[in-house]
Amino acid sequence: MNPNLIEYIKRYVNISQSEIDLFNLYLKPKIFKKKEFLLKARQTCKSRYFITKGCVRLYYIDDKGNEQITHFGIENWWITDYESLINKIPSKLFIQATENTEILELPQVIFEELCFKLPKIEKLFRKIMEKTYIASQKRLEYMFSQSGEEMFNHFITSNPEFTQRVPQYMIASYLGMTPEFISKIKKNKK
């Protein structure tokens, strides 16, 4: 198994080598070239993805035809469209590689079987979901309480590598701003 995923799992649950080996049987390594899609809108999302290399973005097309980025994912993050995966409904989201990306795919169809064989994986994903939810709550709180400029500064301070890896217009979309607004903030800083 990918050493980063082993380290990741061990942060949440005590797991033995034989259990890691069993979990590994359920993971399918896949490679996506930059701009390739892991998922397209109207498809039903069928897997959770652990990113071992690269970067992806999750976005939807809004009523006005604009791309609205909801999330990014980089190395050592699990990403999926939970609404489509759990409710088994067509996704509104596109998941697209913004760099050449390598992932480990955990298909939902075998997820319950895995949890049955290895209850620690159930615990792992319960804890991952709690952390993911906490992050989403903090994001909501920032949207309530911070100005656009504060949100941008908070984002680049908390996620310095994104500003190197992701074009500015994508960061603008994630923060619900126009690229022009971000250019203005940066200009004011100078």
Added chain:
Amino acid sequence: MNPNLIEYIKRYVNISQSEIDLFNLYLKPKIFKKKEFLLKARQTCKSRYFITKGCVRLYYIDDKGNEQITHFGIENWWITDYESLINKIPSKLFIQATENTEILELPQVIFEELCFKLPKIEKLFRKIMEKTYIASQKRLEYMFSQSGEEMFNHFITSNPEFTQRVPQYMIASYLGMTPEFISKIKKNKK
């Protein structure tokens, strides 16, 4: 055990009467009068709460001294401050009963033991977290894509009973609006 909680659990996992009885041993019934606090800011949240009767609000005091409501909870909802509970840090939130409220408290200190004895409860809370996360993502999406008026109309259509049970200024706070803005929307409707 409260029949609504049994029904709630059965929506997520297959559970026997003896397992329900075991789970029930971990739950403490509590009563809060209207305006009483389940949690105050600076306390560390130590439990998950299942509401059997009544209504609570979760809110924080922002930099300007205003109350910002982050969530409501009514019958058959689990609520807690996940950030404080999971990270074992002082809460920024107040959890206050907005009606006379009855809850079942599941203390975190015995939660892991319960999950060990009853792995189905681990599964239950993994699934609850997924649904809770999906709801928070939809809320974020509405904040991105809807106007204030659309958000208000969507809220009252999706949660008709809240408008009966919760004062208008609390709904305004939850939606990040002023009470005056909501009065204006209502006036325009007429």
